[in-house]
Amino acid sequence: MVFAEALPAALTGADFHPVDREQAALGQLLFYDKILSGNKNISCGTCHHPKFGTSDGWSLGVGEGGVGLGTERNAGTGHSRIERRVPRNATGLWNLGAREVHTLMHDGRISSANTYGNSFNTPAEEWLPDGIDSVLAAQAFFPLTSETEMAGGTGENEVSGAVTDRIDNGWPIIAKRVRTIPEYGQKFVDAFDHINAPEEVTVVEIANALAAFQALEFQSIDSPFDQYLAGNETALSGDQKRGLDLFYGKGNCNACHSGSLLSDQKFHAIGVPPFGPGRTRRFDLIARDVGRLGESDRLEDAYKFRTPMLRNVALTAPYGHNGAYNTLEDMIRQHLEPAAMFAAWTPAKAKLPEVAWLQNTDLLIWQDRSEMARQARVFAPTGPRLTDSEIAQLVAFMNALTGTSLDTPVFGVPERVPSGLAVD
Incomplete structure (x- = not known):
């Protein structure tokens, strides 16, 4: 006994960072939109899908270049097929918006620490931009730069080529892709008080919106x-x-x-x-x-x-x-x-x-x-x-640790995204 x-x-709502609902709604679209990937062929939701408990059902994921969703996903064919497996298991995303969360990733390479003067210790070191709301938002930057996850192979697209030179060089390219889609541009203006025009949107707002969505959607208490x-x-x-x-x-x-x-x-x-x-x-x-x-x-x-x-x-x-x-x-x-x-x-x-x-x-x-x-x-x-x-x-x-309301998420998977790309 x-x-x-x-x-x-007991965990309660008070244990989580407050979330702006409009930013979270924008984050939902970004989470499932392949526009964030170098070759526009994979989204955050591809490897962290609610059908698979916010993971993908595999030991090692089939990342950029693969085709399909979850355990139906295959390694692709031809020049675009995967070159290697994602080296680690895709973790679940539950409760990452909690105030107590300070360290993320299997090796802890993303954490809340002022090591580089920007509030976070990350692989981007001092090149991580200011204005990031949480360690969960800081984490959102890095799948975008990973060859096996979302960036694609060197020479395949402008994002992968840029991050090969320096890790932060790909983020402005992704931000421009997003903000020049009129529907996204207006949503950022509406969701962020400091954004007065679409051309002001940076990857920081993208990351903060992604984190807001995950924090709200995947809260399980x-x-x-x-x-x-x-x-x-x-x-x-x-x-x-x-x-x-x-x-x-x-x-x-x-x-x-x-x-x-x-x-x-x-x-x-x-x-x-x-x-x-x-x-x-x-x-x-x-x-x-x-x-x-x-x-x-x-x-x-x-x-x-x-x-x-x-x-x-x-x-x-x-x-x-x-x-x-x-x-x-x-x-x-x-x-x-x-x-x-x-x-x-x-x-x-x-x-x-x-x-x-x-x-x-x-x-x-x-x-x-x-x-x-x-x-x-x-x-x-x-x-x-x-x-x-x-x-x-x-x-x-x-x-007994499985939530009882997982079938009624706050947002769910959108039927469409502003880029017009297919939703997994």
Whole structure:
């Protein structure tokens, strides 16, 4: 039985940044509009779609150049086909507008910090412009510059060519594309008090609108767990309540999945098995992902990844920074027995779209004995021993984190967008 003081406070609307509804409505259109991508063929919503829990249903996404939506998406054909997989799993977007959120991305490379004098520590460093409303808005800048996500390959379009020269050079191109569409130009004038004419719109307003939409649309605070925290003793089933007791008791899950957001926003090495292209650094010669070390340059951060928040986690499979596990049960067992699960892992545990020209390199990292040994040296210690029935109860509790009003979003997916491009 969990003592009441071990439980977090219930999340309420007061825990979130205030959002301008008109800016959020504009952000909805931008979120689903492919005009923001270099080749005008992919939107934010393509890889973060509500049909897939604001993710895409794959371990590693089929990004720029792919065709289709979610698990129906394929790698494309001809010159425009994908050149490599997106190196990390597409995370869910739930509750990123909360005031407590200060660090984003699997490696934490975007955070609220005045490192460069502009309130945020990001890959753009001092080139990130002023006027950004939140860390969620700061994050919105970077899929636009990613070759595999939205920018496209070097030489394919003016955006990808510009960001190859310097990361901030592509943003004015995207902003001009958007503001010169008359419908968008007027909407920006209407939504932002400081914008008096469309030509004043910059990528800052685009990012702030995108963040406003995500903060409002993907706020989820009415799950059975949230209802239980708010005082409804009958909101959880018997197995869900037993799972809650394990989560905050014997399982010690709340050591990292702590607070009202169910994340300490810190970084931990739990030994998730590697595969795919890895998020390599400029000087990496192998397809590895060193996690937080890639951002901090501190050896003690090697292979550590950010603790995810858990609202609606049952909807966002696969799990782990690279989606190594397609079930909550396997992901829980990875936490409990890191070394054993690492050794027993096979690609069948993940959910990876077939791409014939990439299959031979997906598991190349496993042939590098030195790299595999480095990863094994930083495994988290073995967790508490739980029975199969106790693990099933934890899974039941994970399902109790699913919101009850997800079928009635504030905005939903628009039927059309001002660019006239197709909506996924």
